Amino acid sequence: METLKPFKGDEDEAQDPQTFLRTFNCIMRLAGVTNEGDKIEALQDYIVPRSEAQQWYDGLSSSQLVSWTELNKAFNQRWEPLPRAEKTLEKYQEELIALKLEEDEVGETKEWNRTKAWTHVIWAREVLQLAKAAGVESNVGLVRIVHKGLPKIIRKLMTQKLTTFENLTTAVKNVDIEDMQREKEDADEWKKEELERENWILQQQKTSLADLTSRLQRLTVQPSPNNTRAPTQPMSNPSPWYAIQQTQSATNAQVPLTDAQKETVRRNTNALLHHPADTMGWRAYHMQVTQWGTTHGNNTRISENTPFPLKPGTATICSRECYRCGTHGHTSRDCPVTPDDPIRLDRCETAWRALCGRTLGSYNRITAADIRLVDTGEQGKEEGSL
Incomplete structure (x- = not known):
């Protein structure tokens, strides 16, 4: 049987009065006490002696001592139930907008109601509950605000038209x-490459500064041939003092592409024909590469306006391929092809594939032919073999 702490009824009492009375009533039902007089008499056994609750009980009228309804009414008059603080619709909307799914949480799991679930699924469920509580399930403006707050990785993989929170979640x-x-993985790899590049630039700056400082320290001031001290003249324009100041050069931080740039990338994925790995295909490919170098220059940085020819026989672009060797089955980070292997793609093609993949996603993965690396053993690798 459920135990119940004796009731004091004073302001210092942490026990909720209504919870106490409801629990007492439950205990009586479980004990089979149905007579209201017996129940009211038993109530005194659950009241602390010489307490405010005892004082209240002693002051009950004769009608209240025989009717549970009357006693319950008197109890609630003495210890009036506190109204529950209800959230306003505005508060629900604030919580809805504030509920964020962080970039580092994407693709992770966490415990939710004793169940391990994906973080984005948990987020979607909580968002829908808040939207319903706020009565804004079909508020397109709020849907767009919440959608914009999603991590870029998830927004990139969502192509549906979203007009309600049901659609969004x-x-x-x-x-x-x-x-x-x-x-x-691609985003983490890009961040790693950017960090390495920034560290390299910083190291180059430190090296240049150290070299310049070393040269300045080797300089000596030559004494004047005439040791006669000239009269001191006031200087109207004193010579300035110079110091070496190290300035941080601006790094080429990647700027998110605009919608127009993304459309240019999408259009240029088909700008150059991807040739098969046969004699004619290789000949056409080499002509494409030569023409690209003539048009753009071999040191040109890859952008949405400089699509680079794809190596014959490699995987279709935007098909979840490795950007370093152009095959499926592994990521660029885990590519087994070494930089000196002829299978390795040109750095410009790697950059172009990476730009397209990160901008457009793997939209060709279902229709693209599966291209895999093959261990040729002692046979050697012919040009274009995968």
């Missing part, structure tokens, strides 16, 4: 986990 929950994890 369903689309988030249905995002392909493999695509999400691949996009996250």
Whole structure:
């Protein structure tokens, strides 16, 4: 049988009065006490002696001592139930907008109601609950605000038209986990490359500064041939003092592409024909590469306006391929092809494939032919073999 702490009824009492009375009533039912007089008499056994509750009980009228309804009414008059603080619709909307799914949470799991679930699925469920509580399930403006606050990786993989929170949360929950994890790997790899590049630039700056400082320290001031001290003249324009100042050069931080730039990338994925790995295909490919170098220059940085020819026999672009060797089955980070291997793609093609993949996603993965690396053993690798 359920135990119940004796009731004091004073302001210092942490026990909720209504919870106490409801629990007492439950205990009486379980004990089979149905007579209201017996129940009211038993109530005194659950009241602390010489307490405010005892004082209240002693002051009950004769009608209240025989009717549970009357006693319950008197109890609630003495200890009036506190109204529950209800959230306003505005508060629900604030919580809805403030609920964020962080970039580093994408593709991760966490405990929710004793169940391990994907973070984006948990987020979607909580968002839909808040939207319903706020009565804004079909508020397109709020849908767009919440959608804009999603991590870029998830937004990139969502192509549906979203007009309600039901649409939005369903689309988030249905995002392909493999695509999400691949996009996250690509993003992490890009961040790593950017960090390495920035560290290299910083190291170059330190080296240049150290070299310049060393040269200045080797300089000596030559004494004047005439040791006669000239009269001191006031200087109207004193010579300035110079010091070496190290300035941080601006890094080429990647700027998110605009919609127009993304459309240019999409259009240029088909600008150059991807040739087969035969004699004619290789000949046409080499002509494409030569023409590209003539048009853009071999040191040109790859952008949406400089699509680079794809090596014959490699995987279709935007098909979840490795950007370093142009085959499927592994990511660029785990590419087994060494930089000196002829299978390795040109750095410009790697950059072009990476730009397209990060901008457009793996939209060709279903229709593209599966291209895999093959261990040729002692046979050697012919040009273009994969």
